[in-house]
Amino acid sequence: MSRETAARGRRPKRGRTRQALMDAALDLVAKKAPFSSLSLREVTKRAGVVPTAFYRHFPDMSALGLTLLDESFRTLRQMMREVRQHELPNERMIRGSMETFFTYVRNNRTHFLFVSKELYGGSPTMRQAIRREIRLFVSELAMDMARFPFLTQVSAQDLQMMASLVVNGVVALTQEMLELDEDDEAGQHEMLILAEKQVRLIYFGVAQWRSDSDQPAEPLGLERVPPGVE
Amino acid sequence: MSRETAARGRRPKRGRTRQALMDAALDLVAKKAPFSSLSLREVTKRAGVVPTAFYRHFPDMSALGLTLLDESFRTLRQMMREVRQHELPNERMIRGSMETFFTYVRNNRTHFLFVSKELYGGSPTMRQAIRREIRLFVSELAMDMARFPFLTQVSAQDLQMMASLVVNGVVALTQEMLELDEDDEAGQHEMLILAEKQVRLIYFGVAQWRSDSDQPAEPLGLERVPPGVE
DNA sequence: AATATTTGTGAACAGGTGTTGACTATGAAG
């Protein structure tokens, strides 16, 4: 008895509306304004649903945002775990890690666009959540670095500092890559090369580090520069 | 809350309304939402002016935003120039530069808060403008680094890469510092120490770098990989 | 097949939004 009364009767909208709302929000963020300046009605319209239907799935917009955030990070965390288990700490590791990470970013563009814009522009709750996730990555990377033979004498605090340097760099490059056009192959590859170089550069510095004295192993001539340079 | 909402009785309203609008927007961004989700009426209300008065000074909100951006960077550029001229490339330079820079950030908190939120959350025009400024700082730093005697053989491209690493790191730490409470002396000092360490670490890596081979001066035990790596 | 629960609809509200046009106060220039 499929009666279509006012021509409003639509297809089976089982639990799909919820996902439709999330996708709609993600789309709008990707090609328009940040999430905070996104209206409930806008999202529902794009999802092909009447505004009031929103409340069947989320109490308000900020709840949608947090759900989106969770969705964004859950798969990312899982991927990072796998990378950490498979890779070994050698020269090729850097390239491999960067490659898999940036490929992942590419395949989940809208999610990263969302997170990127919320990192500093979002509500306090959002920002805090994101920064917590980032700090988690830093700690895990620091743990990995602790296993490097030439870093056994570096303090945990300095390891954290080094790891955050790497993660911050990757985050910045990720955001810069998101500014590129979606199918700018050359640009994205260039970004990958750059990322690898930068991380490698940091690792060179790391190898020179002594944390006990808060000083480098060698002065390496930084301060031996003659004052007549200017 | 000592806002002079009673500006109605004040005489000299000459060119002050324009600045009042800018200050109001800056205040709102600092303690509320990002600039994009800021309404014209909200700004005028805070400035103690009727909404229509806005159009006497700016065609629309985005024009206000660009003006704010310009105001934010003009003094910063000037300060950076002075630092670049006074400082010498030695060990103390890093500490000194970081100190003056972070002090400046502290004294211009609202401006940096504004820029920080617009970097990734703002309109395309805004983001582009900000990234252009950042790229400018990178280039200038790269020029400074080119004068380091132990970097004369590094390619211009790699110098750019190194400089962007430093700048990105400082940007990230700046944004992190802005998350701290305004009068959290300890936290801000800690951030300064961290910044100095990170920059110093990068410089150690820099000293190891050889750009002609895209490889480090020494394998330094990261891996005993043969030189024939892609 | 009858019932109950979830999910989507439509109308309506109170209030905020950008922008208009005509009008008025201000202060400088003639």
Place this chain on the structure above:
DNA sequence: CTTCATAGTCAACACCTGTTCACAAATATT
């Protein structure tokens, strides 16, 4: 003093906002 452009006010508009409520449709449970 008069003239005139600048800068601020007021009322009004058409539109978009979040949220409410009662109702209808679709699905699940009995």
